[in-house]
Amino acid sequence: MQVMNLKTDQDIVREGDRPSRSCLILEGFACTYKVTADGKRQIVAFNISGDIPDLQSLHLKVLDSSVGTIESCKVGFIPHEALHDLCTRNPRIAAAFWRETLVDAAIFREWVINIGRREAYSRTAHLLCELLTRLRAVDLAEDHTCDLPITQSELGDALGITTVHVNRVFQQLRTDGLIETNGIRLTVPDWAKLKQVGDFDPTYLHLEQDRAA
Structure with missing residues (x-):
């Protein structure tokens, strides 16, 4: 390699x-x-x-x-x-790669639902829940805090909304006490509420357990 x-x-x-x-x-x-x-x-x-x-x-x-x-x-x-x-x-490795592609497909399906059927506020909350859950699974997050070096422009490109709209949604999420940001550091004070707002169920990630629960 x-x-x-x-x-x-x-x-x-x-x-x-x-x-x-x-x-x-x-x-x-x-x-x-x-x-x-x-x-x-x-x-x-x-x-x-x-x-x-x-x-x-x-x-x-x-x-x-x-x-x-x-x-x-x-x-x-x-x-x-x-x-x-x-x-x-090693057939087990081949099976692991096959599983990886299936999980990717599951995530793509969830993203289609997120962009197509959720409002911007819920859509953003859902994406933040996904990222935090995935980062926790590989030990890149502590409790409900992680580094998220993604710009608002990049979030807009992922969520299908403008950078201005992303900024407004983030302001509302902060006002509602669902997130705190300090530079690239993201903290979620109310994880249960953020999951509720984002209509987030981690099943589609197919992790052994929701370690961010």
Whole structure:
């Protein structure tokens, strides 16, 4: 595996690429995104430590989305040849990769519901619940506090709303006592209420347990 340190806002792979390797996020935040013909970006997933956001490229030869860094990241690149060999020799690892792609699909389904059927306030709360739950699962959050180096512009691209709207929603979430922010530090004083507002049920993440409960 080749390990590289990448800068903020740097593409790891691009839509249309025919990669011969997959990337493993070792440190930092990244995102999977697509861009419309008129240049508008839609973030379809946030990627954290332990994620392999382009695992599908092991079997789908042309990428249909891009992956880029949100902050400085350490990324490992694993040749497809090595992954194929590993899966052939160890069926349990092949099954784990299959499970990973199924969980990704479950998250994509939840994001469709979030953007399509929830109002901006609930939509934002849901996303914050998801991120905190996932970060806790890999020991990157303490209690209900974590570092979240995602800009309001990036949140807008993920939630399908403007940066101004994101700012207003965050102000309302603070006023309602659901979140506190200090730079990139996010604290959730009332986790139960935030989950209620966000209509958040962590089942779709398929973790062994909701460690943020």
